[in-house]
Amino acid sequence: MSAKSTSLSSPAQDASAGQDEVLAPSNLVAFAGRMWAVLFLIALIVFFSITAPGFFDLFNFQAVGANMAVLLVLGLGQTFVIISAGIDLSTGFVMGLSSVASAIVMQALTGYPLPVIILLGLMTTLFIGLAAGAVNGVLVAYMRVPPFIATLGTLSVAEGVAYVLSGGPPVSISTRGLGFFGNGFLAYFHPEAGLSFLAMPSGVTGTAVRDVLGFFPLQVVYIVILASFCGWLLGSTRFGRHVYAVGGNPKAASRAGIPLAWTLFKIYVLCAVSASLAGFLYVLRFNGGVANAGDALMLSSVAAIAIGGASMLGGQGRILGTVVGALVIAVIQNGLVILGIDPFWQYVAVGAVIIMAVLVDQAKGRFFP
Template structure:
């Protein structure tokens, strides 16, 4: 009798242990999936459009995709710092537009001056616009304790109004071929007969022969790579980055630990607007002009890229690499749908579906951790 009870107890213990092992295996698998789903989704998108959209899977389309993604990712990188702190910046789109208008106006006034003078002046003006907008946001949120949503919404309206007043509505054009090259040029050019040449088509290639010139490594992608690496280094290797995660995780605990929370928040909003100003300057380089609503459609896309990349809207969790993957997913979706000839308005619906999927994955991950 005792042996039967003992055997039954052993069998129940083994069954319980087996169930625990199964639960642990499923939990581990779900955790891995929740961490890598964005990468897997990006891979599936590339495979799908490579099969369904002729012309998608080639080097020149990928270069175009990277060039078109540059402004979005710069906005998203700045917004990442705010999201990690547990805040949000709704003003970046029109701060970018205002910066593009002011930068273009400055360059327009300097037409005929050396290109270096035009570029430095345009960049300085764009960054000053970012500093002013960031100071307003940072002061309202950190010192006056205005909710980030309301504070940045107010700044959005100010930037929008000033941008339209300065531009008068139409785009502000800058007539400079060299400016267009900096926003659309390549590091390396190749012609079947003349060979390779850096930063410009091979000498002597003009007229119809230019059709056979191919470009490699777009300059905007180079700018983007440098900016992204700097952001990743700041978050991973500096005291600012460590304090940012601490403030986003628990602001009160961070304050007790001696971190100047208000100063940190001020810097974060300043950085976000600086990136918006930089995005406005890159827009001028790309399109040889500025326009008030240049970043209007990009504001929500920048937040979407961060969420898709795995950052938590409650702060304290996220990485620069995740933002890059999120921006890639949005850009691949838009690029593939355009090549397929699908109505551009469906891009918004597709991005919305991906955002919902990202939130569901984030909730699943949270349940697993608990």
């Protein structure tokens, strides 16, 4: 009886104990460890807002969002691969190949209606992504080739085909109106002409165009749609649960009846399609494609995933974390440019943040398992 009585407590005592537990320093440290990327992003925004004139501005923030679009889309599919304890090295050149192939097709269709040109360019992009993803998926999932080796081979093939198709130089597109889909805005406002959507306010010509304000870049609209879809796919579907299971404990997942090979195949197809869509966004933004369009972005996309809290050992990660990681990289790049710092220091800054992300991840695993 006395033993039982020692374990009983009043509701008030339970509430007080719960509050003390929430406010305990260890819990605050654990919270900071989980949310460090968000806190670091806020700190970066505050720092550059103070030191970089013009940084804290609505239109600069819109530019940051538009500039990170390709990087984020490249990282969305890679997030699934990282969570499954794999890696896809081919995404950068799959992006470049899809940009070149779609640019060639769209340039050949010059004179056709713009919707037809865009649709066929998009279909070309998706075909490239599906083909590359199928090759990676078969090699990794069914032939048991290590992801590093399999995707390294696909990288070389995609790079070679992209340079053969383009001949080396960028492939430009002269189709009128295409640039709007890569650099336009969802809404426009002019002090006299008022508000309009998806087009300049009517009657605004000449020097009055300079007074038109654009809101919600279409590139941001695209990534909101794609990130929302990937977030739903990873967090609310059976496929998403299988991705976590495969990355966390493949043997247990197999015993639970999860089709490991088929799940891995779909993951690598999804990653390649995501990379090809990044290539298509590149074409829309720059009116052309280039073979090495995603060469430097591949590692940056993995960095965004690591900064966002995904474990490189698999089984852990979120799409929202990848979005935050991409924002961190984009804010660093934008802030350093405004400060007039040599662009090469961007690589140093991003590398330092990657090391910080790894250290934080190790600290979380050691002190807060």
